[in-house]
Amino acid sequence: MKRKTKQSFSDRMYMIIVCIFVIICTFIALYPMVYTLSMSISGAEHVAKNDIFFFPKGFSTQAYELVFQDKEIWGAYMNTIWYTVVGTVLSVVLTMISAYPLSRRRFFLRRKLMLFVMFTMYFSGGLIPMFLLINKIGLYNSRWSCIMPYLISAWNLIVCKSFLESIPETLEEAAAIDGASPYTTFARIFLPLSKPIIAVMTLYYAVGQWNGYFAAMMYLPDADKHPIQMYLRKILILSNTQSSMGGSSMGGFERSLATQQLKYAVIIVTILPILAIYPFVQKYFVKGVMIGSIKE
Amino acid sequence: MKKKQKCACSIQKTPLRKLIYRDRHLLVMCIPLILFFLIFAYLPMAGLSLAFVDYKPVLGIGGSPFVGLENFEKVFRNPFFPRLLKNTFLIGMETLVWSFPIPILFALAVNEIRNRKFQKVIQTISYMPYFISIVVIVGLLSNFLSPTVGVINQVYSAITGNDPISFMTEPKYFRTIYVVSHIWQTFGWNSIIYLAALAGVDIALYESAKVDGANRLQQMIHITLPCIMPTIIIMLILNMGNIMSVGFEKIILMYSPSTYEVADVISTYTYRRGIVQSDYSFGTAIGLFNSAINMMFIVGANWFSKKFSDTSLW
Incomplete structure (x- = not known):
């Protein structure tokens, strides 16, 4: 009897430590975002005093009003939406179409094509040959330079291929007996069964496009084609002096304050769409991650 | 991680022409994949030949003078x-x-x-x-x-x-x-x-x-x-x-x-020298050097993995 109570005491201690650890981790993951949100909606006087640590103090939507009025931000935001929508749709469609033949066991080129794809995961031409290629094929300073080189990710392709392999082959045979062409079989039978992986792929590609800045930095000299991440880079990183932006006619101090808050508001406006979407796809993550890392 | 699949023996016996005809639909579906990887993965690999020439944009890769390993020598001699x-x-x-x-x-x-x-x-x-x-x-x-x-x-x-x-x-x-x-x-x-x-x-x-x-x-x-x-x-x-x-x-x-x-790491230096300063041949050489090291590490890790845990990437 005595032993049992002692044991449950140690178990309780163990659980308390586990819970504390988990809560600390979660808090750390959450804190920067909460702080950013609080800074963006707090009253300007509190931002000036710099006394916000967690919860917002006061309330003001001034920063968001500035964001909504700023033409440059909106231009960049619209560009990002364009890149994300066009890039994601093309990527998901092409990845699924390409994954299907690779997943067919009887396909005679299957192993050769797999090698062809997998080799690119471990070896690449690198930065400069890629840069010159983009120049040579006329994509430099074209919006497509942010989409074309990223259309199919070898990794995602293999994940999709593994997923399609997990769908019973008997379905394909049955469809063939009923006279369906391989295209019909793919579109009518395999695609509807692939919803989970399509959801994961859409999220992966969309996040990649939404968060990408490097292609724009490399290939797009014109600022009017830049995505929002390039704008963020400009105001968050390149101009840490807080003085080089804003087109308004406010006085120096007020203006730098507004800029300070504006940064946080732009961050919130930028990350919100993604943060609003991923929890809905979350239940499929495990599948996507597992297939990707355990199967070839 | 990966099961060895035995090729169906019938594959070797069927003539290629028949296979192409049988799998023509699947082949059509592979076209975008093949084009994409050829253009955006294998063409840049061919571009690695930049590392062995003294690249002059007006002359192109083929026309630029071949210098052998000179660019690599420059990389290894670089004070950084x-x-x-x-x-x-x-x-x-x-x-x-x-x-x-x-x-x-x-x-x-x-x-x-x-x-x-x-x-x-x-x-x-x-x-x-x-x-x-x-x-x-x-x-x-x-x-x-x-x-x-x-x-x-x-x-x-x-x-x-x-x-x-x-x-x-x-x-x-x-x-x-x-x-x-x-x-x-x-x-x-x-x-x-x-x-x-x-x-x-x-x-x-x-x-x-x-x-x-x-x-x-x-x-x-x-x-x-x-x-x-x-x-x-x-x-x-x-x-x-x-x-x-x-x-x-x-x-x-x-x-x-x-x-x-x-x-400053190899990839950032490649970016500064290669893209910002347009020193293409040097940048390609140092980039190729980095790729080669990466490859060595991956092959090494894979060998290690095969030997000790029965799993491998390929």
Whole structure:
């Protein structure tokens, strides 16, 4: 009897430590975002005093009003939406179409094509040959330079291929007996069964496009084609002096304050769409991650 | 990780023409894939020949004078070369050492929580940083660590009474900031794989351990941990293959000339020399050198993995 109570005491201690650890981790993951949100909606006087640590103090939507009025931000935001929508749709469609033949066991080129794809995961031409290629094929300073080189990710392709392999082959045979062409079989039978992986792929590609800045930095000299991440880079990183932006006619101090808050508001406006979407796809993550890392 | 598939013997017997006809639909579906990888993966590889010529844009790759290994000699003689190699290795190594164990600990802890709803909320929150862009993360870093408005410096000054530190421009803090922010961004996401492995542990094992009088800590050490050991080993090997492939996307945003001495890695130097200064041949040579090292690490890790854990990438 005595032993049992002692044991449950140690178990309780163990659980308390586990819970504390988990809560600390979660808090750390959450804190920067909460702080950013609080800074963006707090009253300007509190931002000036710099006394916000967690919860917002006061309330003001001034920063968001500035964001909504700023033409440059909106231009960049619209560009990002364009890149994300066009890039994601093309990527998901092409990845699924390409994954299907690779997943067919009887396909005679299957192993050769797999090698062809997998080799690119471990070896690449690198930065400069890629840069010159983009120049040579006329994509430099074209919006497509942010989409074309990223259309199919070898990794995602293999994940999709593994997923399609997990769908019973008997379905394909049955469809063939009923006279369906391989295209019909793919579109009518395999695609509807692939919803989970399509959801994961859409999220992966969309996040990649939404968060990408490097292609724009490399290939797009014109600022009017830049995505929002390039704008963020400009105001968050390149101009840490807080003085080089804003087109308004406010006085120096007020203006730098507004800029300070504006940064946080732009961050919130930028990350919100993604943060609003991923929890809905979350239940499929495990599948996507597992297939990707355990199967070839 | 991979099962050897035996080719169906009939394949060798069927003539190619027949195979092409039989699989014509599948072949059509492969066209975009083949075109894409040819253009955006294999053409740049052909472009690696830049490394062996003295590239003059007017002459093109074919017309530029062939110089053999001269560009590589320049790379190895470059005064910054040892520094680049050292920084790349140290950043890659420290990232691996510090960011590898945390997702495992986190997954073990989350797994102990029996309340499903609480568990799910924790997972959702911990995945969040993974979806935030590098630009925003570095932007937040420079805001949080700023000596004038940064919340970290406020706390630091309040506790120690010292003057605020300009963390982002101080070389000795660079790697720490890089690694800690990396952990922050990835620990939740990387725990997914371990959580999935944990979900597969046989419950009967715990039952019998309970009968034997093991407490929860003992169950964790003697049952849970050994059960996910194979996953841990695979992930460790995979990560070891990537030590030298430190990416430029984050460092380019984080570093400044004042931190080059610790922050400049092969890929960032390639970018500055190759793209910013348009020194294409030199840039290609150093890039090829980096690719070759990466390849060596991956092949090495794979060999190691095959030998000791029966799993391999190919």
